Structure formats: structure tokens, C-alpha cells
Amino acid sequence: MWDWKYAWDILPQLLSALKMTVWVTLCAFVVALIIGLLLAFAARSQFKPLSLITKGVIEFIRNTPLLVQVFFLYYSLPVLTGISIPAFYAGVIGLGLHYSTYLSEVYRSGIEGVPKGQWEAATALNYTKAQTWRSIILPQAVPPIIPVLGNYLIVMFKETPILCAITLVEMMLTAKNIVSQSFRAFEPYTLVGILFFIISYIASLLVQRLEKRMNLQRGK
Amino acid sequence: MLKAIGIDEQAELSKVPGQEGNRIDTGTKPIVKYTGVTKSFGDLQVLKGIDLEMQPGEKVAVIGPSGSGKTTLGRMLMTLEEPTEGTIELDGELLWHTHEKGELVRAGEKHLHRMRSNVGMIFQHFNLFPHMNVLRNVTEAPRKVLGLSKEEAEERAVSMLGKVGLADKLKMYPSNLSGGQKQRVAIARALVMRPKVMVFDEVTSALDPELVGEVLEVIREIAEEGEMAMMLITHEMDFAKEIADRVIFGAEGRIVEQGTPEEIFDNPKSDRLQSFLQRFRSNGI
Numbered sequence: 001m002w003d004w005k006y007a008w009d010i011l012p013q014l015l016s017a018l019k020m021t022v023w024v025t026l027c028a029f030v031v032a033l034i035i036g037l038l039l040a041f042a043a044r045s046q047f048k049p050l051s052l053i054t055k056g057v058i059e060f061i062r063n064t065p066l067l068v069q070v071f072f073l074y075y076s077l078p079v080l081t082g083i084s085i086p087a088f089y090a091g092v093i094g095l096g097l098h099y100s101t102y103l104s105e106v107y108r109s110g111i112e113g114v115p116k117g118q119w120e121a122a123t124a125l126n127y128t129k130a131q132t133w134r135s136i137i138l139p140q141a142v143p144p145i146i147p148v149l150g151n152y153l154i155v156m157f158k159e160t161p162i163l164c165a166i167t168l169v170e171m172m173l174t175a176k177n178i179v180s181q182s183f184r185a186f187e188p189y190t191l192v193g194i195l196f197f198i199i200s201y202i203a204s205l206l207v208q209r210l211e212k213r214m215n216l217q218r219g220k
Numbered sequence: 221m222l223k224a225i226g227i228d229e230q231a232e233l234s235k236v237p238g239q240e241g242n243r244i245d246t247g248t249k250p251i252v253k254y255t256g257v258t259k260s261f262g263d264l265q266v267l268k269g270i271d272l273e274m275q276p277g278e279k280v281a282v283i284g285p286s287g288s289g290k291t292t293l294g295r296m297l298m299t300l301e302e303p304t305e306g307t308i309e310l311d312g313e314l315l316w317h318t319h320e321k322g323e324l325v326r327a328g329e330k331h332l333h334r335m336r337s338n339v340g341m342i343f344q345h346f347n348l349f350p351h352m353n354v355l356r357n358v359t360e361a362p363r364k365v366l367g368l369s370k371e372e373a374e375e376r377a378v379s380m381l382g383k384v385g386l387a388d389k390l391k392m393y394p395s396n397l398s399g400g401q402k403q404r405v406a407i408a409r410a411l412v413m414r415p416k417v418m419v420f421d422e423v424t425s426a427l428d429p430e431l432v433g434e435v436l437e438v439i440r441e442i443a444e445e446g447e448m449a450m451m452l453i454t455h456e457m458d459f460a461k462e463i464a465d466r467v468i469f470g471a472e473g474r475i476v477e478q479g480t481p482e483e484i485f486d487n488p489k490s491d492r493l494q495s496f497l498q499r500f501r502s503n504g505i
Contacts, residue, residue: 121347124298125361125413126336129329135360139351 007187010178014191017174024091024170025157031096036103040111043104058101067162070094074166091163099156106148110141143214150207154200171195249312251276251416251449252297257306259292266292268473274449281452281460284470285496290453294419297451298341299332310338311416340415344422346402348394354381355390358409380408384438400431404438417449424456457500461485469493
């Protein structure tokens with residue numbers, strides 16, 4: 001059943017595709033981190049229309065499938081605007097935007113975890129709003145949520161096979177291509193699964209260690 | 221010329237023995253002036269028309285039962301709570317309002333930011349920044365807000381932390397300090413900004429009884445230096461009696477009685493104040 005030699009032969013191809021998978025995950029994660037923070041700010045805005053629109057956008061993105069969103073970015077947007085986006089960027093934007101709505105919720109919980117007295121102390125010392133965010137609030141809001149952000153990074157990593165649907169040559173599409181040439185499906189897909197498992201498992205161990213360290217720090 | 225003579229005279233007068241530290245009323249304009257201030261939270265009116273003046277350098281103690289609105293009074297001065305009606309003047313300028321085309325309008329953040337530089341506040345629960353060590357807690361605002369250089373800010377901070385007796389704790393984090401030490405850091409942090417008025421909001425209420433003394437001692441020293449006006453919202457009657465120039469007794473959102481510490485504590489006129497003081501003494505607090 002399992003052909004070791006064949007598995008060994010296709011491994012380099014899959015490993016180089018793994019690099020693409022990791023790269024698209026990291027880029028999308030950075031997008032999600034930045035847009036997620038902006039969404040968290042906008043949703044808290046005193047200016048009601050902005051916070052309402054933001055909350056609406058977040059609900060919309062969360063309640064439509066990621067696959068539909070990346071299809072829209074890659075296939076429909078060029079028709080609408082005449083601008084076509086390469087598969088990599090469509091993947092980064094689609095995956096990043098989708099998860100930014102979840103990360104905004106994570107940021108929100110972190111921000112709300114900072115006691116009200118910290119805002120008041122900042123006002124009493126006459127910090128501007130921007131200085132208060134930068135020096136007082138975010139440095140306290142972000143460390144406790146780092147483990148949660150790490151878990152989302154792993155979730156996003158495991159979502160990347162969806163991007164094979166927009167022709168991004170990541171691990172899944174590479175495996176598919178191999179299968180279509182050799183007509184052997186068992187080894188390629190099993191290897192893809194194993195590679196995903198190894199990376200995700202190592203990452204989750206790292207996140208766990210990070211979480212323990214943070215708890216120790218906060219407990220001291 | 222006239223002004224200069226006035227200042228010299230003041231300096232002369234303050235050298236008279238027994239006069240040190242006492243405020244000399246030269247008819248200067250008030251540093252703080254509340255006019256018809258009310259405050260409602262929803263249906264609950266916690267302040268029902270406050271008129272109050274503080275002179276530059278004056279130490280005013282605000283006493284009264286909890287729920288009398290005395291903390292709200294201080295929080296309004298620090299711009300943490302907006303008055304529902306009425307105005308507050310700070311150093312001759314409206315705090316919460318500006319005049320626009322002859323009409324009184326709610327001031328914007330820019331105006332509030334400028335006005336706030338005159339006021340400082342110390343909180344019941346310290347509100348130190350837990351992610352910064354003691355030194356950074358005290359240098360951060362002078363650097364970011366006043367624009368001092370690192371050296372200037374540290375010089376100011378170290379001398380102030382020395383004054384509150386914490387010169388050896390610069391690298392410690394707030395979580396490793398006792399309540400009394402935390403509050404002294406908070407006092408140093410507020411003082412390095414050099415406000416004209418400082419609000420002390422029940423600063424010893426959250427402390428273990430044996431730590432109250434060290435904080436009061438620091439406040440006593442600050443009060444003796446004299447130039448900064450102080451609003452002391454407090455439950456420490458003996459302390460209020462000792463350092464205040466004037467004591468305000470508030471209850472149910474109004475100022476019921478005010479006067480010198482002797483007038484308030486030794487010769488209370490209103491029934492409300494008499495029963496308040498009686499209850500306080502019989503509780504042995």
C-alpha cells in the first residue's frame with residue numbers, strides 16, 4: 001500500500017510548498033493583527049456611525065464562509081473593478097481580513113481587562129488619547145492575549161488549504177498536482193496531513209509554554 | 221512696580237514668626253471656583269448646587285458621609301466627571317466650557333488638555349502603572365506630557381521619590397510594594413507634574429491601618445511647603461483638622477457647613493454636622 005520510495009521522492013516538493021504555506025500564513029496573520037486592532041478601535045469609537053458600521057462589517061465577514069470571500073477577492077473583484085490581484089495577495093488579504101474580525105474580539109477583551117483606574121490615572125497626568133493608548137493601555141492589554149493570538153495563528157495555518165481553490169500553490173495544491181500526475185493519492189495527502197500536524201503541534205507547544213510564562217509573570 | 225512691592229510685602233509678612241505656612245489673604249483671585257454645579261447620574265442627583273472657592277495655596281478638606289458626592293466634586297476638577305449644570309473656573313478660566321459667539325458651550329478635548337495641566341489627582345486605589353517600575357511611573361508623564369529630557373525627568377523624579385522616602389525602590393515594580401509605598405509613589409508621580417491644585421481622593425481609605433501614617437506624613441510635608449492648593453477628600457478627621465485651612469462639610473449633595481477646622485470640629489452649628497461628628501467619634505474611627 002504505502003510506497004516509501006515514492007513518499008521520499010515527493011517530500012522535497014511538499015517541503016518547498018510548506019514554505020509557501022507558512023509564508024502566506026504569517027503574512028495573513030500580520031494583516032489580521034493590524035486590521036483587527038483597527039477594527040477594535042473603530043468598534044469602540046465614540047462616533048456612533050463608525051462603531052455601528054464597524055460592528056456590521058465584522059458580523060458580515062464572520063457570517064460568510066472564508067472560501068466565498070477568497071473567491072470574491074480573486075474572481076469577482078477583478079470583474080467589478082478591473083484590477084486583478086495575484087493569488088498570493090488575494091489569499092493574504094482574504095485570510096487576514098477574515099481572521100481580523102476574530103482578533104478584534106480578542107483585542108477587545110484585552111482592552112476591557114485594563115482597569116478603568118488606568119485610564120483615569122492617564123487623564124490625571126494629562127496624557128493625550130494617543131499617548132494613553134500607546135504607553136498605558138496597549139502595553140497592558142496585549143501581553144495577556146498573546147497566547148490567544150498564538151492559537152489563532154495556528155487556526156489560520158490550518159485554514160490555508162482553502163487557498164488552493166484560488167490557485168495558490170501551497171501544500172494542498174502541490175499534493176493535488178502530484179496526485180493528478182501519478183494517480184497515487186495516499187502518500188501525498190497523508191504527508192500533507194503529517195506536515196500540518198508537526199508544525200501545528202510544535203506551535204501549540206510553544207504557545208502553551210508562552211502562556212505558562214505569562215501566568216507566572218502576572219502571578220508574581 | 222506696584223506688583224513687585226506687593227510680592228515683597230508678602231515675602232516680608234510670611235517671615236513674621238508664627239505666620240509661616242499660613243496663607244495671607246491678599247484678595248487674590250481664586251484658583252478654583254465652582255458656581256452652581258450639579259451632577260446627576262441618570263435619575264440620581266449626587267450634587268445639588270455647589271458654590272465653592274479655593275484660594276491659591278489653600279488647603280481645603282472635604283468631609284462628609286459616603287454618598288455625599290464629595291468624590292464627584294474632586295473628579296469634576298480633574299475632568300473625570302462632567303458637571304450636569306453650572307461651571308467650574310480654574311485659575312480664572314472656565315474648565316469645562318468655552319465661550320463661542322457669546323454662548324457657553326462644552327469645551328473640546330484640546331481645551332480640556334490645556335486646562336488639565338493645572339490639576340493633579342491622587343486616587344484611593346493608587347492606579348499606578350503595573351507594567352512600569354517605580355522610576356518610570358514617575359518619569360513617563362514628565363517626558364511624554366511635559367516634554368522633559370530623560371535626564372531632567374529622572375532628576376525630578378529621583379528627588380521627589382527621595383522626598384516620599386522611596387529613593388531605594390526605583391527599580392521595583394508596583395506589585396512588589398506595600399499599599400503605603402504604592403500611594404507614596406502615586407503622590408510623587410502626581411507632584412512631578414507640578415500642578416497648581418491637587419485633589420486627594422480618600423487616599424488612605426484603601427490602606428491597612430498601620431500604613432496610613434506614612435502616607436499622611438508625606439501629605440503633611442507637602443502641605444507645609446505651601447504653594448500648591450490642595451483639596452483633601454478624606455475620612456481622617458484628625459488629619460483634616462491638623463492641616464486644612466478650611467473644612468467643608470457636605471451631605472446629600474450640598475455644602476452644609478464650612479469654616480476653619482476649629483469652627484467645624486469644635487463648634488459645629490448645624491444638626492447635620494453635629495450628628496455626623498458624633499457618629500464618627502462614637503465609632504472610634
